[in-house]
Amino acid sequence: MTDRSRVLELACAAGVAALTLAALPESARAQSADLVLCDRLAADSADPDKPADVKGVAEIAPADIVTAIKFCKNASAKSPRAMFQLGRAFAANHQMGEAIAAWRKAAEKGSTSAMVDLGVALATGQGVAKDEEQARALFERAAQGGNPRGVSNLAALASSIGGAPTDPIKARALLTKGAEANSAEAQYQLGLMTTDGVGGPKDEAAARALFEKAAAQNHAGALERMGAFAANGRGGPKDEAAAKAFYEKAAALGNEEAKVALKRLECPYVMKDKRGNFVTNLCF
Secondary structure (H helix, E strand, O other), X not given: OOHHHHHHHHHHHHHHHHHHHOOOOHHHHHHHHHHHHHHHHHOEOOXXXXXXXXXXXXXXXXXXXXXXXXXXXXXXXXXXXXXXXHHHHHHHOOOHHHHHHXXXXXXXXXXXXXXXXXXXXXXXXXXXXXXXXXXXXXXXXXXHOXXXXXXXXXXXXXXXXXXXXXXXXXXXXXXXXXXXXXXXXXXXXXXXXXXXXXXXXXXXXXXXXXXXXXXXXXXXXXXXXXXXXXXXXXXXXXXXHHHHHHHHHHHHOOOHHHHHHHHHHHOOEEEEOOOOOEEEEEOO
């Protein structure tokens, strides 16, 4: 889209916003118009806190970042959602200090998505001192608020630091809610728990169905798991051609396990030493 087209689109959006807000009291009009445009440019499509009629975007377009900061900053005084979205715009502009400050304020006002993004920054040390315990607390709050990324990030954090959910039954129940909301990460994490029978019954067919849903959203880990399940006939029919296709998609997204699995498919013969240990794959 050209810059001229984008300007015209935003002008039209402003006109629609003005017509929509005409019936509101005068004191609310300016604030609401700013929020409408903040939502249009910077709402997160995966934010469970936003209204259903706000579509959102996966990433803020580079051409929209400065404008998003302007409108979201204007709307943020009265809207936790706008404050969260202001943080997104700052982050997209590589202003992590400002992003973290905005997420803190939004999280304090109840934005579960702000809790998640702030938790990710704390867990990784991006723009702030690394603090996994504080990140865990934020993910727990977001999970309790029904945010599927809060649930999946809580599980991922526990796994990365060698821990485990204190209550796997509760974790599985929360992931189920996230999976039902079509969160690819929640579907993937729930699939792993269902595969191993953690927090509930072991069911490879159900796990495969969960991985398939997440894979349809290009989740790299789920694509790799679908490759493994299809290659070995776990939870459904064996299909080596489908397995290869899943592995290729996962590998293209950077999944290292899928790359190794592709090598095994291409070179199925295994050479071992006298102790029976793997040495290499042979290709013919």
